[in-house]
Amino acid sequence: MTDSGQDTYGDSTSASRDGRATRRIRMLVVAIIIILLLALAGVGIMLANLISPRSGVATADATGGIEWVRSIYGWGTTPEEQFVQPHKLDIAEDGTIWVTDAMYPSRAFAFSPEGTYVSSVGDEAEVPLRGLGPIAVGMDDRLFIGEPMLDWVRVFTKEGQDLGAFSVPNPIDIEYARGTMVIGSTSGFAIIDPETGAPRVVIGTRGQGDSEFDTVNGIAIDDDGAIYVSDAYNNRLSKYDAEGERVWMVSTGAPGNQVELTGGTAMAESRVTTAPAQMQLPGGVTIDGSGRIVVVDAFDFSISVFNQDDGTFLAKYGEHGRLDGQFVWPVSIEYDPQRDWFAVADKGNSRVQIIRLPGSAPGVDVESQIRRSLAGPLRACVPPVLLILLVLIVLAVRSFKKRKDSQSGVAGDSV
């Protein structure tokens, strides 16, 4: 073997040794990356579990088709700071949920869409409130809070500054949307000037007739200014145009004010109804993203959905119970179009529940899925995705610039 042959042999042995070492190092690096990825995934799952509340209800059967998101139980950690009977609520444009509690009659509480307590309005010393009932949040950031026992509606800023009050007999529900304010009472409802509080149109008297009402417990206003009202004890749902002319009225169940208390089964007999919704006590009303009228039923522990055009009953969701997603005397409901969810005052369970109903989303399915996802913990993934996009854009610009520079260099050389 020649010297050069020995060298070549030595070099190839050395190269082979180096190749093996490099492969070992690379395998080590791959192993470290895999371990790191697994660790990140583990921590990620742990954090996701921490952020996403895990419900006590696993199946839609147990909730009557309702998808439970989370619940809000109070404004603090002590037993004294928990809701007792959350009564009425409204959702502001930014998703803030405002709630009044029948057992805490002097304060209205605000929560972020994530359920974190934000602030409250009402202070015993400075802004005393008595027997709070309905609440409505305007797009102009004003809060309207009814005090039924005092026959008036108080007006506040969201920060709690008292802006005055206007008289309304026994305000039971308030809706303020798209510049229209409607206030319901035991004998009907009135379209109110939101600036002065003066009634523009007053509709109804108390009674059981077609043009009469017995406790307007829920009001909703659609994009065209049409008004939907639930008449609790007459067990009816009606639609009125923006001027107060009735468009349609449907029976939603046996009227609660026509029960014959004669004992035995007579009471049951008198409550037979052909209304497909079979509601017991219609309460809060809202309009979902697909334009359906959604009515909560306190005594049937459910939510009924109606067609906007003619009041046709479409579906019913909900089950009685204390688990997440179940109800005990739900009294009011509001829809958040940005997050495609409903807030329900679940009075008997001392909580506000955030829920979703099938078919409530506006737009196409993909859009609604994205909307729903971004309303939840997945929202935290938006900044990293934006960061990736930013990096990709920077890389693309650099590459483009480099190519341009090299092209101009070639052109210069050829010149």
Added chain:
Amino acid sequence: MNQSEESGLTDRESDRASEPGSTPGSADAARRRPLFRDPFVRRAFYFTGALVTLFLVTVVSALVMGLHDPEAPRTSAERALRISELTAMQNPEDSEAWGAYLQALIASGQLTQAQNLIDQLAGVVDESGTEEVAFFQAAVHMESGRYEDAIKASEELRTRLRAYHETQKQAADTPESRGEPVHENYWQALIVIAEANVNLGNVEAAIKALDEFLEEKETAADVLIRRGYLKEQLGDLEGAETDFRAALVYMPGDPAVMEHLQRIGAE
């Protein structure tokens, strides 16, 4: 001047040099360089760094957006846990408050914490509290899948509760001497025994435990349904039908019971 320039190689050349199986000369060049000069390692490093950065950005985003408020309960289980814990802390002498806290811990699946609390409470609470704690011990065994232990603990609890009841009945001016029945946990322990036996495959023993329960509490519709279902499993359709129909007396028209009856062809 960067390292490539120092070594007289371009990045591309140095990348090629450190590839396994590359020429001997370039391998020597690669050997002389730090680990990070290996393009594979370098890319892996960049990839890992990017992943960690994205992960951290996600976590920080979640925190900034306030997606999680550790103070605010969101589920019924979280609320029960939070409130019962606070109530127990505020009333350390109240065995019922501790019982509620234990129940919440078991319901939320925090069995280790429940066991620790049981161990702590064992030497602290009074006699009635001890019985309460013993009941939850059986429940923890049950939820942990230690069914034999659950049965044993439940039997012991029942013996103690019965003995305590008899003693109190003989004493003057006690609620038991005035006719107060044996503690509710005496009966609830039977349910634990029944369910533990079901999990052990001893359906007959489970039915026997429910028989004893229903002798005392014949209107317990849910237990009647459960016994009917177990009888159905054993092929005793007649017995199952009797139990389902008895349950219907207290739950007229209940859809679940009707479904059971329909399934065994007895509607």
